Amino acid sequence: MSITLKCIEEFNFYIPTKVVFKIEGLKEIKSYTLGKKPFIVTGKSSSRKNGALEFVSECFPNGVIFDEVEENPSTETCDKGSKLCRKEGCDWVICIGGGSPIDAGKCIAGLATNEGICDNYFGRDLFKNSPLPILAIPTTAGTGSEVTPYAVITDRKANTKKTVADTGIFPKVALLDPTLTLTMSREVTLSTALDALSQCMEGVVSKKSTPITDALALEGCKVLRRYLPLLLNNLHDVKIRAMVMYASLLSGIVIAHTGTTLVHALGYYYTLNYSIPHGIANALFLIPMFKRNHKYLPEKVRMLFYAISEDLSLSDNGNIECALKNFFEEIGFSYKAQDWGVENTRFHEFAESLFNDSYRFRNQYGSFDVNELKEIFEESYSGK
Numbered sequence: 001m002s003i004t005l006k007c008i009e010e011f012n013f014y015i016p017t018k019v020v021f022k023i024e025g026l027k028e029i030k031s032y033t034l035g036k037k038p039f040i041v042t043g044k045s046s047s048r049k050n051g052a053l054e055f056v057s058e059c060f061p062n063g064v065i066f067d068e069v070e071e072n073p074s075t076e077t078c079d080k081g082s083k084l085c086r087k088e089g090c091d092w093v094i095c096i097g098g099g100s101p102i103d104a105g106k107c108i109a110g111l112a113t114n115e116g117i118c119d120n121y122f123g124r125d126l127f128k129n130s131p132l133p134i135l136a137i138p139t140t141a142g143t144g145s146e147v148t149p150y151a152v153i154t155d156r157k158a159n160t161k162k163t164v165a166d167t168g169i170f171p172k173v174a175l176l177d178p179t180l181t182l183t184m185s186r187e188v189t190l191s192t193a194l195d196a197l198s199q200c201m202e203g204v205v206s207k208k209s210t211p212i213t214d215a216l217a218l219e220g221c222k223v224l225r226r227y228l229p230l231l232l233n234n235l236h237d238v239k240i241r242a243m244v245m246y247a248s249l250l251s252g253i254v255i256a257h258t259g260t261t262l263v264h265a266l267g268y269y270y271t272l273n274y275s276i277p278h279g280i281a282n283a284l285f286l287i288p289m290f291k292r293n294h295k296y297l298p299e300k301v302r303m304l305f306y307a308i309s310e311d312l313s314l315s316d317n318g319n320i321e322c323a324l325k326n327f328f329e330e331i332g333f334s335y336k337a338q339d340w341g342v343e344n345t346r347f348h349e350f351a352e353s354l355f356n357d358s359y360r361f362r363n364q365y366g367s368f369d370v371n372e373l374k375e376i377f378e379e380s381y382s383g384k
């Protein structure tokens, strides 16, 4: 058997966020106070329903609540929030919710100390002044936004999602309390966990992957492979919730270094045009994209196969497509976009738009023309 000698030449690793992972950890929130008057950013209903918002506002009675964050938050919401944050003189930000309120809160923290509007800050490290310090409290398990320097915001005028990437918006503290995820429905649990899977898988094949991110990403895939099926049959089991939240955290640390790849770029078309939840939209592209990633990075895709496959007898011959299909069938996820309300009438338009957006290819190996991108949409649509 031949041995491939792997040579590690160079990599960086940086995560400035203090991670506090604890079942019922929210009770200790006051230990993580980052200022005098918090601006509390959350979504429209779930943090009220599960009591998290009430608890946090009791702990910080002078806090100002901004509970208008929609799914896939818009530039307008961030601008509105930052105006209020400045007017109220808040000096730190608490984000409670899924990736949407956490991203909006991170963006607001940057806008509150800098001139101008959200539109001016799409790009990397554009905030001149330090953003307000951020405490992020995730209530979904999938985005890992609590440990990334990104805020993904919807530009409604351009009908696309763009990223504010700034080292200053890494949360100072990420407080992960798995009990907060207990109220997620089966649908939100599935969608968010698939986002974590997608982030881990994409991290492994990103041009920016490192030995450390590979290790974390493969661990994330293995944890999801084992615990997501269990969780979907035991939604109220906090210990299983904790495992999936751990995988989500890993996926965030991974993409903080590797960024995402074409899977995410493709998924945005489904989310913005057919309202497909973010994690589902990504997962609908995993099979078509990883078939292709295998051509460029066979060893890495094989490592992912081992992390995701239950069948190590190799009856499916190391085929990532089979491994993903088996996993998706086990968790009751249809990988055919047609089953999620996607229509197949605009794939050429989407393919052209994506092809012309070179930024979306920055971390992706391989070359893709319009025809191939259209084929990827078609394969995702039919599941073939």
Ligand code: NAP
Residues within 6 Å of the ligand: 042, 043, 044, 045, 046, 047, 050, 069, 070, 071, 072, 073, 097, 098, 099, 100, 101, 103, 139, 140, 141, 142, 143, 144, 145, 148, 149, 150, 151, 152, 161, 180, 181, 182, 183, 184, 185, 188, 191, 192, 195, 278, 279
């Ligand atoms: P989300 O959009 O934050 O939330 C989805 C839905 O779940 C909302 O209706 C929300 O309610 C509800 N929800 C949240 N927590 C809940 C709980 N504990 N119990 C019941 N319902 C709950 O979903 P997400 O998947 O977590 O975040 C997706 C966003 O994150 C996308 O915009 C994506 O682009 C972004 N993202 C960012 C990063 C990053 O590094 N910055 C990484 C990955 C993804 P409410 O309406 O009350 O909020």
